[in-house]
Amino acid sequence: MTQTLDSPTAAEGRSQAGAAFDRLLETVRGRRAEFEEKRHVPRDVIAEFKKAGIYRAGVPKRFGGDALSPAEFLHLVERISVVDGSAGWVASFGSSAIYLTALPLETQALLYADGPDVAFAGGLFPVQPAQRVENGYRVSGRWRFASGCKGADVLGVGIKSGADHSGRPLTAVLRPDQVEIIDNWDVIGMRGTGSHDLVVDGAVVPEEWTFVRGGEPAVDEPLYRYPTVPYAAQVLAVVGLGVARAALDHVIAQGGRSGYTGAPKPAERATYRIAVAQAEAQLRSVRAFFYETTEEVWATVEAGDPATPEQASLLRLASAHLARTTFEVVRAAYQLGGIGAIADGSPLQRYLRDASVVPQHAFLQEGMYDGAGAVLMGVQPFPGYL
Template identity: 35%
Template sequence: MTTSAAVKSAGEHPVLAATRQLAPRVAARSEEIESARRLPADLANELAQAGLFRMVVPEAYGGLEMHPALVIEAVEILARADGSAGWCVMIGACTAMCSAWLPEPQARVIYGAPDVITGGVAAPLGRAELVEGGYRVSGRWAWASGSQNCRWLVGGAVVTKDGVPQMRGPVPEVRTLFFPIEDVTLHDTWHASGLCGTGSGDMEVKDVFVPAERSISLITERPRVARPLYAFPAFGLLGLGIPAVALGIARRAIDELTALANQKKLMTHGGQLLARRAAVQEAVAEAEATLRAARAFLLETVNTTFEAATRGEVTVKHRAELRLSYTHAMRSAARVVDRMYEAAGGTAVYRASPLQRCLRDIHVATQHAMVAPSTLEVIGSVLLGVDANTVML
């Protein structure tokens, strides 16, 4: 499998090779990450030094500008080692795509340092009041994953003038704004059932001035860096790592069930190994097929869409199928984890079992709006040729 812990050939991308080397160390600190409810600063820095938070930053700004399929693989490897670590890297790496939309001077200020980590929440939960030279922004955003290790955070906001939302056609104008960490209050609200180590508490700003050039719109503005990666659907790029986290967690669940099944003896079946039970054999076979099929569909659509992006020919159907592959990967991964947890029997319920962590982590990941079941309605409308609001695809 491509998620093997062993380093591949010398021709492999350096970031993937570095990630494979880091994965065992990340896995060894899994309990620490879970207990701390955040990614330890030294580990975050080590991941940054490996280039994991610069995977989609333009090469012109010192980034790696990696193919989307390689980004998926890197996040998948980490999530297999630890779901929370994979999630934090996903958030930081994909948020950094904003660098291609920023004016160059601001992009270099924010992303100039090779170890910088950015994060935040794109949902427009804030208010950005128009003032001379920029905006006065206030707001509070939940799910600010990995924010404790960030130097800059982004927040989505509705633009207002004299308190009145500014409209763009039938909808309010929405912008994504950058705040230095010094201007942000982080609230320790992340007491969650899964992905406990992501530090996904609330972030808040109060009447913070943001220069106009430090704000972007992924909806109405084109990227300032004209490269194929940024011709990829904007929201597809932003959500690229979410299915990768799911696939990594599901692969870990299969790994753990396989190891357990070859050790656990069933006293009710004459000391027979769990691996000898037909129901367990069937569960593993179906899980393997489900996971690999979902992964193949994901990579197929990512590669097809990227090829279309290189030609400047991305269509609404490309965008819909891309998002379908994300949602399908998430739902498939959740089914795999559920099946492995059930097959393990009572052993899986204990805190010491990695399977209970896989179960908790995957069912928090499924709640992300980017892969929620409601996305299937819009996707289905596109595939059926029915009118739909496709802005967020």
């Protein structure tokens, strides 16, 4: 007998999923210092991500996945990022299963043969030349910024060989034993993401295990009609939203505490109250724009229509603006924290470091405003924007 959404079985499933997610948040809260120290999220925590449904969120329903709507998944990443930005960044790549839908259906069936909870990570750039061999490619090279690579079940790298596909590189999918991870993630922010380099030396990848990132999906479900590259920007931008929420909540809570000098409590100062209120308004406003745009585009693709270039551009604009604004909010919170914010024991210095990374990503830099402005005014944006 088919169960409805409101059936006891469905309700029990939602309750179990919620409990697993709550346990994940507690795990992240208890081990976030470990992520920073080790510079990656360990595999046993990735296993908790899987139990909470993070890695099945972007997997097609036909292969047992949840194929969550973008807003649903973004909310999950946001909540994790409130607890720890690095964990949120790694969790965001649960969405990368949407890229894998460009693989042949037979390949996807093999990929998910043991279940939909498959962690995929990769380094697409710099794209490396690959030698064409019988039924595939011989792959060698070094790639950067493979976030979450130490906990991945499969890894992807960017390759080119002969004629390309509309200027977009192929991604070759490999097993972890075919890839060497170069432990070189020495950075100031998002230290726990494990965004190390990948090295491959002559591995042969069958053609059916390659795909064009953002290429035509082999699965016809609403999620895979949602604009792929703008979604990739969204899942990263929303990490900054979570970090900013945590930073602002911290300075609000600190407002009732006395300072070192015996001066009035922060909450008793008009300048502190004004700054907190302005930051709150900034954060809520940019969050509303971000999710409003997400829901509008989702309604379009769920109805069976393709997203328009204007809609895809608004997603990119909302993401870049979110990344920039949330960094501004965190910077304001850091300044409100006063001299205590500089201590290693203060969470504000970690929030500032992590938030500073988000608008540095290529998908979220200042140039996105140029592309969005071009689309709004009906002129051609820079190559690769849409």
